[in-house]
Amino acid sequence: MKICGLTTQDAVEAAIDAGATMIGFVFARVSPRYVAPEKAAALAELARGKVQIVGLFADQGAEEIHAIRDSVGLDIVQIHGRENRAERFELVRAFPDCMLAKGIWQESDLPGEGDPVPGSWIFDALPPDGYKRQGGHGTPFDWSALKAYRGETPFILAGGLTPANVADAIRACDMFPAFSGVDVSSGVERSRGVKDPKRIAAFVEAALAARAALRTP
Ligand SMILES: O=C(O)c1ccccc1NCC(=O)[C@H](O)[C@H](O)COP(=O)(O)O
Numbered sequence: 001m002k003i004c005g006l007t008t009q010d011a012v013e014a015a016i017d018a019g020a021t022m023i024g025f026v027f028a029r030v031s032p033r034y035v036a037p038e039k040a041a042a043l044a045e046l047a048r049g050k051v052q053i054v055g056l057f058a059d060q061g062a063e064e065i066h067a068i069r070d071s072v073g074l075d076i077v078q079i080h081g082r083e084n085r086a087e088r089f090e091l092v093r094a095f096p097d098c099m100l101a102k103g104i105w106q107e108s109d110l111p112g113e114g115d116p117v118p119g120s121w122i123f124d125a126l127p128p129d130g131y132k133r134q135g136g137h138g139t140p141f142d143w144s145a146l147k148a149y150r151g152e153t154p155f156i157l158a159g160g161l162t163p164a165n166v167a168d169a170i171r172a173c174d175m176f177p178a179f180s181g182v183d184v185s186s187g188v189e190r191s192r193g194v195k196d197p198k199r200i201a202a203f204v205e206a207a208l209a210a211r212a213a214l215r216t217p
Pocket residue numbers: 004005024026028030031032033056057058080081124133134135136137138139140158159160161183184185186187
């Protein structure tokens with residue numbers, strides 16, 4: 001369970017205290033959640049060893065990603081921009097364990113033969129028309145589009161998740177052996193880019209309860 005786009009100490013602590021397994025820092029300058037690497041490094045120290053620390057990049061080259069990964073001490077690199085096919089292959093070659101975002105609207109958007117194979121996919125909603133950002137816009141997609149996914153590469157579900165719908169999302173994806181968690185940003189904010197510790201706690205609580213119910217015979 002990943003809480004993305006954290007920029008403050010209280011949000012980092014809320015995610016850890018609630019039981020999230022990953023936190024994300026956004027290094028894409030176009031984002032309202034952008035955090036400077038120096039600030040992210042300080043926030044990462046509060047989290048190290050407690051959760052995995054993910055750095056999100058959009059349309060940034062391998063050299064810049066390497067530098068930020070090393071200076072912040074990221075555990076995982078997330079590629080979430082509008083990179084073209086060749087750039088995606090190059091980035092996955094440079095960061096084989098990365099999380100690679102794929103915008104999904106219908107079954108034909110699922111990854112297939114000839115796509116790069118990352119450490120895991122983030123299946124996110126395709127951005128609404130005219131959006132400059134590839135993610136973090138709070139749009140859900142129809143999860144039934146995932147039913148044709150046969151891949152073994154783990155995937156994380158993102159896109160418009162909230163404390164109110166995360167349990168349904170987990171129930172919809174639990175049938176996939178490759179389903180490995182959920183990711184949220186807008187749904188735990190009080191306004192664009194400003195995280196709400198109470199909503200973070202509610203999201204994690206709802207997700208953990210849904211998972212526990214599915215595992216209970
Ligand atoms: O969060 C951003 O502002 C952002 C900017 C540029 C590329 C990706 C971005 N976010 C991607 C994420 O990891 C979000 O967690 C994911 O898209 C889900 O977002 P939301 O629908 O707001 O929960």
